[in-house]
Amino acid sequence: MKLDSMKGDLSNMQEKEFKVFDMEMERISVAYGLFLIVWGLIISFISQSGSMTSYIPSFLGLSVLLFGYLALKFPEKKKLFMHIVVVFGIIICLGGLDIFRNLSTLFDSFWADLSKSMLLISGFVFSYWNIKSFIFIRKNKNLEN
Numbered sequence: 381m382k383l384d385s386m387k388g389d390l391s392n393m394q395e396k397e398f399k400v401f402d403m404e405m406e407r408i409s410v411a412y413g414l415f416l417i418v419w420g421l422i423i424s425f426i427s428q429s430g431s432m433t434s435y436i437p438s439f440l441g442l443s444v445l446l447f448g449y450l451a452l453k454f455p456e457k458k459k460l461f462m463h464i465v466v467v468f469g470i471i472i473c474l475g476g477l478d479i480f481r482n483l484s485t486l487f488d489s490f491w492a493d494l495s496k497s498m499l500l501i502s503g504f505v506f507s508y509w510n511i512k513s514f515i516f517i518r519k520n521k522n523l524e525n
Contacts, residue, residue, distance in 0.1 A: 437472075
């Protein structure tokens with residue numbers, strides 16, 4: 381009987397986690413951070429850019445990766461670290477808006493504009509998922525009380 385109640389508790393705990401592609405947002409954050417790091421390195425290499433600005437996705441990705449990892453490593457501080465992650469997600473999205481600065485020369489600098497487009501779209505989706513996760517958690521807390 382006790383084993384059955386433990387199984388029920390475990391399934392309820394899993395339902396309280398917001399998941400995307402069957403992964404918690406902390407793991408999505410680590411994966412997204414890795415994606416941004418690799419993107420910045422590859423685009424900088426392909427475009428043969430000598431500019432540090434081509435590494436902006438990598439720098440931002442490093443921050444997302446770091447705080448996502450810290451949220452996994454220190455679950456008692458998860459709320460703090462995930463709020464920091466979402467701030468970086470919003471910064472990433474806002475940084476991508478730079479693509480609209482001069483529409484007449486859109487994609488004249490192909491690799492830079494491709495990176496800006498990627499930052500805008502992926503930053504928006506990532507921030508959206510984080511906000512949905514926060515709402516999900518808040519609703520579950522309200523149901524418990």
